Amino acid sequence: MAKEKDLSSIREKIDFLDEKILSLLNERADLAINAGKAKEDSIKYRPDREASIHNKLKDLNKGPLNDEQVFSIYNEIISSCRSKESDLKIAYLGPEGTYSESALEDKFGKSVIKNPEPTIKSVFEDVQNKVCDFGIVPIENSTEGSINLTLDCLIEFGLTICGEIEISIHHNLIGYNKPLPKEGFEIHAHEQTLAQCKGWLDSYCPGVKLIPVSSNSQAALNASKSEGVLAIAGVKAADKYGLDILDNNIEDHSSNTTRFITIGNIEPVSTGNDKTSLVITTKNEEGALYSVLLPFKNLSLNLTHITYRPSKKDKWQYSFFLDLEGHKNDKSVKELLTQLNKLSVGVQVLGSYPKAIN
Numbered sequence: 001m002a003k004e005k006d007l008s009s010i011r012e013k014i015d016f017l018d019e020k021i022l023s024l025l026n027e028r029a030d031l032a033i034n035a036g037k038a039k040e041d042s043i044k045y046r047p048d049r050e051a052s053i054h055n056k057l058k059d060l061n062k063g064p065l066n067d068e069q070v071f072s073i074y075n076e077i078i079s080s081c082r083s084k085e086s087d088l089k090i091a092y093l094g095p096e097g098t099y100s101e102s103a104l105e106d107k108f109g110k111s112v113i114k115n116p117e118p119t120i121k122s123v124f125e126d127v128q129n130k131v132c133d134f135g136i137v138p139i140e141n142s143t144e145g146s147i148n149l150t151l152d153c154l155i156e157f158g159l160t161i162c163g164e165i166e167i168s169i170h171h172n173l174i175g176y177n178k179p180l181p182k183e184g185f186e187i188h189a190h191e192q193t194l195a196q197c198k199g200w201l202d203s204y205c206p207g208v209k210l211i212p213v214s215s216n217s218q219a220a221l222n223a224s225k226s227e228g229v230l231a232i233a234g235v236k237a238a239d240k241y242g243l244d245i246l247d248n249n250i251e252d253h254s255s256n257t258t259r260f261i262t263i264g265n266i267e268p269v270s271t272g273n274d275k276t277s278l279v280i281t282t283k284n285e286e287g288a289l290y291s292v293l294l295p296f297k298n299l300s301l302n303l304t305h306i307t308y309r310p311s312k313k314d315k316w317q318y319s320f321f322l323d324l325e326g327h328k329n330d331k332s333v334k335e336l337l338t339q340l341n342k343l344s345v346g347v348q349v350l351g352s353y354p355k356a357i358n
Helices: 002-038 047-060 067-085 099-108 120-128 148-157 191-196 198-204 216-225 235-240 288-298 331-341
Strands: 089-093 113-117 134-141 160-168 172-175 186-190 209-213 229-233 244-247 257-264 274-281 303-310 318-325 346-354
Touching: 002 067, 047 067, 047 160, 047 346, 089 099, 089 120, 099 113, 099 134, 099 160, 099 257, 113 120, 120 134, 120 148, 120 257, 134 148, 134 160, 148 257, 148 303, 148 318, 172 216, 172 235, 186 191, 186 216, 191 198, 191 209, 191 229, 209 216, 216 229, 216 235, 229 235, 235 244, 274 331, 288 318, 288 331, 331 346
Parallel strands: 089 113, 089 134, 160 346, 186 209, 186 229
Antiparallel strands: 134 257, 160 257, 172 229, 172 244, 274 318, 274 346, 303 318
16 A cells, blocks of 8 residues: 555656646747747757757766667757757658668757658758758768768768767668578668678578668668568668568677768857868878878877778879868867968868767
8 A cells, every 4th residue: 555655656746747847848949939039040950059968968967867868858859949940851861761860860850851862962962952951971880981972972062061970780681571482582781781791691691692772771662562572771661661670680790880970051160079071182192191191190189080082083193081089160170271281282171060979
């Protein structure tokens, strides 16, 4: 009897808090509406402002909810309140059910208009042509490296990187839960996914025909149309297309992570926890890369990533993509750019933006 009385008391307190939380949420939404009216510009989304909110929540959080749970809750609160200011339209690599869609929801929440596109290039085109406010595209995987199409589009379109997000990637073998023929069936997935699952595929599906497709969600769609096709994709894709998970976590490395970037036409201000992305094109001459990297060492700037692509302007000329800690308006990064501009290289700032919250 005493336990029932205690439980009743706890539930009354929860009900009271729910009423209070709901009232505060609507009060926050009213303030968001007023903030939208008070803004002197038309910018709908401030990644630096939202990053500062998350960083403050991380400092304030004492549990029992962990930081990831708090961020998930507040992401939807911020998304819902932002939608009261204006609609935000986001392009992403589709179709529905891709990891890019998951990254979109983790970055912008669900209270946005989502616009799936068939290619990375068409995501860039949507943003450049102002069909969408922002785009979400993959740029790097922890096991398979850079996404070359994204790197090429960053140079071609000249849009700004204004945010990043890291997603843990867990691949599943999905299809209809029925006996498969011993031969004559295929496994569809994005080419990077096939590479990320190579060890598992070699062990459990030797000799099976592997078909690379534009996205894992497209693979799931293909599997939904044919019992002779299996797909490798995420849980969201399996749910979207009514497929069963036949085996889960088949990626070769449990730490498999993909980094996505937000592309747009805004420049976030410094938050104190930022990253800057550059592309530097050198001439084909002795010591060219060394001369580029030396200022990073002299200024004690942490270079977090470097990769390269052919410049496509001249044979054997390369463009180097570099990420470093800091914002382009920081004193040390300003000095870096000054020193780089004195060299006989091409320098383009792709963006300064808040670092992904881990």
